[in-house]
Amino acid sequence: MTRGLPLIVTRPEPGNAATVARAAALGLDARAMPLFAARTLPWTPPAADDYDVMLLTSAQAVRLAGPQLAALAALPVYAVGDATAAAAAGAGLTVARTGEADAQALLDVMASGKIARILWLCGRDRSAFDPRGMTLQPLPCYTVDPVDPPSEWSGLIAAPAVLLAHSGRAARRIAALAGPPRAHLALVAISPAVAAAAGAGWAERTASAQPTDAGMLALAAALCHKGEK
Template identity: 35%
Template sequence: MHSGAPVWITRAQPGATATAERVAALGFSPIVDPLLAVQAIPVTIDLAGVAALAFTSVNGVKGFVRCCVRRDLPVFTVGAATAKAAQDAGFSQIRSADGDVEALERLVAEARPGPVLWAGAEAPAGDLVAGLRARGLEARGVAVYATVERSPSIATLALLDAPLTVLIHSPRAARVLARVLSNRTHADLRLLCLSRAVAAPLAEVGEPRFVTFAPRPDESALLELLGA
């Protein structure tokens, strides 16, 4: 992929802007046009009996912080970006799984901190709470944000007629993209996904396209694919 080539960033804000900055720093031309948008859910968070918090996204951290002032509980996060968001929010006891939801589940299960509260999306891609309960831990969840789908702009759709690389960060964004591409044939499209699970909804999209996923589920690994 040559320097200056366009890269469509499909993830929701505010993460899309941060990704665009990293893409630009690598010499490519970012196109920010999210397929998902985040909407805050106002909720009262009850921490009675809670021994630890778990977050599977940066938006989960932001949503919790918006609804609750406490920062004294230990925190378990899915990866480095979520851990940094928790640190920036004022939490000091943070452990990161540096992986996916299953890795976070294992980390919490090994630590067995006591009752866990997960804060995240209204319709999460993975069910951390169910996984923890299956391991014998007390856990409950609270939705602090909702993710809604949005359509790409006409200008972005026009880019599909030329060589284009697309970054996909979540299974839901991949499902939206699959629908967008369902009636299009374009062999020069490169679809770079954060993980195998993210790539799965794109497997049945017609026309031979280059679809691959990062060797580990973090954005640095995803961006390394740009130079491949």
């Protein structure tokens, strides 16, 4: 049985369905409202010998890289988050380390080791990080593009609800689509930086201490049930 305010999940598939399932298992009234869709970009793998390690900041890179990924299997992987690490391992890559915070924190750790050349298999739209003196080479293999909101979107955000923002782009788009009159809506972000990207004016705006679904959903559950009182 679901209770409380609706929980609006905006991330692209296949992550959207996974988050909705986790939220439903917690008894939340989760609604799949993807605002982006991911697709593969053409890319050519470089010589693996030109790099020391591969950085993965999203499981989407593994899912959408295609058969070219096999050419980089010799590179140890540094992955941000358990989901990315699991996707890499499932694709036959060797995960050397999993970062529990964000990409910058993982790069800081990498800088303390004997790592000089990093290949970053990533999306076309990506954040900027300080490589701490290392060479960080982005190689886009996928893109995540905006799509029209589902037809139920306008009705859902017209009433109190809780929204999840899994990225800075998502936070900015949610804020733009919600518009200024959003004092009836609560937003849960995957990190403080993502929360800041959503701007002000929300009934509540909070960020997970860890960049995980579990952390976000714990906060969302409290807000959904708080809103029903």
